[in-house]
Amino acid sequence: MKKLGSSGLDRRTFLTGVATAGLAAIATSAWAEDAAINDILASPRRGNWDDQFDARSSAHAKVASFQPIASPETVSFVQAAINSYSQIVANGGWPNVPVTTKLQLGVVDPSVSILRKRLMVSGDLSASAGISNSFDTYVDAAVKRFQARHGLPADGVMGQFTIAAMNIPANIRLGQLQTNLERVRTLAAANQGARYVMVNIPAAQIEAVEGGRVVQRHTAIVGKIDRQTPILDSKISEVILNPYWTAPKSIIQKDIIPLMRKDPTYLTRNKIRLFNEQRQEVPPESVDWNTDDAVKLMFRQDPGKINAMSSTKINFANPYAVYMHDTPQQGNFNKLMRFDSSGCVRVQNVRDLNVWLLRNTPGWDRQTMDATIKSGVNTPIAVTDPVPLHFVYVSAWSTGDGVVQLRDDIYERDGQQALSIGTNT
Structure with a gap:
């Protein structure tokens, strides 16, 4: 059992790895952007839903929550996230992070400045951290926070799966949130009872809920x-x-x-x-x-x-x-x-x-x-x-404080073609 610290769910977007050279060509044209996304989706592997978060990182710790997915608060937070992402899209989205070298704590490289901008737009890095080519402790904490929100190993290293998740365009993430709002709203409207178990399939995660709070959170393996x-x-x-x-x-x-x-x-x-x-x-x-x-x-x-x-x-x-x-x-x-x-x-x-x-x-x-x-x-x-049990499919949600949880659309149920290509295993 994992007491809080596990992150939420979805997005089949990076059900697969992506060739490092493929992502570097992303920003030149709309065609290049689509091709890069397809590369991500066509890769045979994806990121990790492992929820063993590093509680020592304050930025990372903020991702943890006792809030169940099936709650009115989650609905409100998803609506707020949609408003926030709509503004991000209206402002041109976020930059694609090029793959030039392995980015991690201590590295100095021009691509780090782009990484900083990307993390600032999504709210993972404070604007006060400034723009530089240095991968410092602020960037390290921000990357860990981003990874935790996407169900990836929060190690602070910009590996291929983290880059794949990071370079999904903002408008696609917005659509993912809009699709899942209705799912969360339906769950919150139902009478779940005093205690219940919820299996979130795309997150490969289980919540045991009592009195409106998650009392146990378990990592799962699903179909x-x-x-x-x-x-x-x-x-x-x-x-x-x-x-x-x-x-x-x-x-x-x-x-x-x-x-x-x-x-x-x-x-x-x-x-x-x-x-x-x-x-x-x-x-x-x-x-x-x-x-x-x-x-x-x-x-x-x-x-x-x-x-x-x-x-x-x-x-x-x-x-x-x-x-x-x-x-x-x-x-x-x-x-x-x-x-x-x-x-x-x-x-x-x-x-x-x-x-x-x-x-x-x-x-x-x-x-x-x-x-x-x-x-x-x-x-x-x-x-x-007998304890009520629900198997649900929620690939995007929010627990407030700017924490937007995104997961792979593993079963292609989100209705966004860009995130539902290349599901063959």
Whole structure:
């Protein structure tokens, strides 16, 4: 669980890396600008939604907020951001930062003066910092603030993903805010209840909200572009400790069968058992893996540390057969791309969320839960007071004080062609 410090969501704009030479040619013409944006979108990688912010940076710390996305305050702040960005666009937008050298603290280069101007226009750097060619501590803090607002690693280094995000034109960002205003307005108008969980898909982030404040914020891994996490509303009704994992047909066909053709020991090594329609166990060696006949069988993985859901499965009614869960691959939460599941949502530090969900369920404090997980025994727990759950798609919002959060439009739902090109993986 990440207590505040995680930033918000979206923009598929830089779902990919961009060739450094490509961005340098941006400012010469409208055609060059479009080409540069397309390069950003066509790149195979993008920035990071990692929300481990550097609290030591005062500029960076201002990005953190207890404010939920689904709140009337967020609506007001997005409207204010739209007014601000409209003025920026009317004034000619912001300059493109050329790629001449790796810009970071201590570097002196002519492109730093352009970087300063760019950061001043977006409000990340105070005008009092002045214009110079020196990448000083003021610029370092401003770049970290910019990175935090865009869900990038706040390291202060102007890498290709930060430059890609920085060189998205102001008018496109304005359109992104306008599109998401209606989404935020709809969320704020709904009665979310005293406490609820919200999964923001483009931000790959989870908010546990109580009393109008975010009490827990978790990094998530959500669906791939071709296996998208759905938009839904439900209630969390069950937490299963040490769950069995049953592979869906899509994973059997797309992943497991090809793996078995390469490595016949895959199922045994991963403690995945096969069962027929009569619930009789089927030996893997009796299956013809050169066909797709195996999809007729049930693939069930035993509980344990290598289980695909590890310690926890969180259930809620939905027509998509998706759920939330733990994962044995904790390092994936630090990846640049966190769109890597088959539609379900993986939750970092899920035990903290479990404790919060089961707070009113008798007999399930943290100590008891940890002991149960250690035992390895499959243990379904009905949640006494089912908690409302919302999977939403918000790629741009604001938490006030000039903090505008922008993320990749990973599923191309923002209706802006310039930010929805090159989504092939």
